[in-house]
Amino acid sequence: MAHEHHDHTGHHHHGASDNIKVAFFLNLGFTILEIFGGLWINSVAILSDALHDLGDSLSLGLAWYFEKVAKRGRDQQFTFGYKRFSLLGAVINSVVLLVGSFFVLSEAIPRIFNPEPVNAVGMMGFAVLGIVANGAAVLRLKGGDSLNERVVRLHLMEDVLGWVAVLLGGIVLYFFDFPVIDPLLSVGITLYVLYNVVRNLRQSMKILLQATPQHIDPKEVEKRLVEVPDVHSIHDLHIWTLDGSYNVLTLHAVVPPALQVEQTEALKKRMRSAMADLDIQHVTVELETTEEKCSHEGPL
Ligand SMILES: [Zn+2]
Ligand SMILES: [Zn+2]
Structure with a gap:
């Protein structure tokens, strides 16, 4: 679901921290629902989406925490202040997603060769829930035009597309006996999660290695x-x-x-x-x- 990125414009709106807090708890609640729902419906595709949403929840939670840490300012021990601690959040998130991807793939790949029956109606129900929840968040952000809001909106659109894929998978499963579609969707979604992990790690490494910021020549x-x-x-x-x-x-x-x-x-x-x-x-x-x-x- 929602994703909170760095505010590159530098100014923070009143209540930004409260928004992150609300988004964090909504995401976390939905993630837990997905994990139990995915196990109950026996769909690894939904477990992959749960992994993605766990990453979103973590980055929201860590952003919320590190925003508070960064407010401490400088002291004798950290003369640069605590802003750089946010990189720790990126690393923690990446490690959790790498471990999670390993578990989901180790469940999904054997199922490509030995597909298991999946509850197609449950899959469609979850997909509709996911589309509605993410779609509502997209609509709420519609007016905003800052870089941050555009990035978040783009991310939410990707989340909606992921759920559309699960919905289509559920529809196929409902009408045809084609259970391999569930692990195939799962592998696709997990590879997308891994692609984002690599991209985020690259970004964090560049900062740690003191690369010149991309937009400054x-x-x-x-x-x-x-x-x-x-x-x-x-x-x-x-x-x-x-x-x-x-x-x-x-x-x-x-x-x-x-x-x-x-x-x-x-x-x-x-x-x-x-x-x-x-x-x-x-x-x-x-x-x-x-x-x-x-x-x-x-x-x-
Ligand atoms: Zn997401
Ligand atoms: Zn000199």
């Missing part, structure tokens, strides 16, 4: 900075992100030796405003003169 940053009057050149430029939405830049700027300290204040202001629209939340500038020998000077 270091060449563009450098170009804008050397256009600022009194900036001769730039080196030792580093751009990375704390958690995927809080971006950090550090750099050395070479300036004329005759500059007064009061003048450097205005210069630093000009440098910051040259980068104001680049989505960088934390800038640290080291100023050095053209006569200074810097050990960090090099290609970057």
Whole structure:
């Protein structure tokens, strides 16, 4: 069902945490219903959807928890604050989904060769429930147009499609004796879950390995900075992100030796405003003169 992603726009609406809380409990309730329902109907396809929804519930629950943790701010032990703890959530979620996928596949793959009878009516009933629940969430989000809301809407649409596939499977099972369709659907849905796990892990690894955020071009940053009057050149430029939405830049700027300290204040202001629209939340500038020998000077 619903999925809460990072708010890339940076501002949090009032009650966002309450919305996550409600969505978390709704998802978790539905997931538990699916697990017992899937076992009762004897459908591995529904168990795969339950796994997907368990992942959604976990990411909502962890987002809710880590949002509270991130509010702690900085302290002596974590001078960068607690924003990066959200990466832990992504890793925990991935591990749970990998283990869950292993169990579902170890149940579904043998059934491809030895299909078991499935309650087709129960399968259709669950699919209708899933379509209604996710569809209602899509409609509720319809007005929103932020990046976050669009991502969540897209995810919910995928969930609806998953349930449509289960519904079609149930209809086929109701009219024809073709029980292999249930494990085939299950493997398809689980492979899709695994595809998303790999995609999310890649994203988290890039953050951990301090990759440059995708939408920030270091060449563009450098170009804008050397256009600022009194900036001769730039080196030792580093751009990375704390958690995927809080971006950090550090750099050395070479300036004329005759500059007064009061003048450097205005210069630093000009440098910051040259980068104001680049989505960088934390800038640290080291100023050095053209006569200074810097050990960090090099290609970057
Ligand atoms: Zn989902
Ligand atoms: Zn330097």
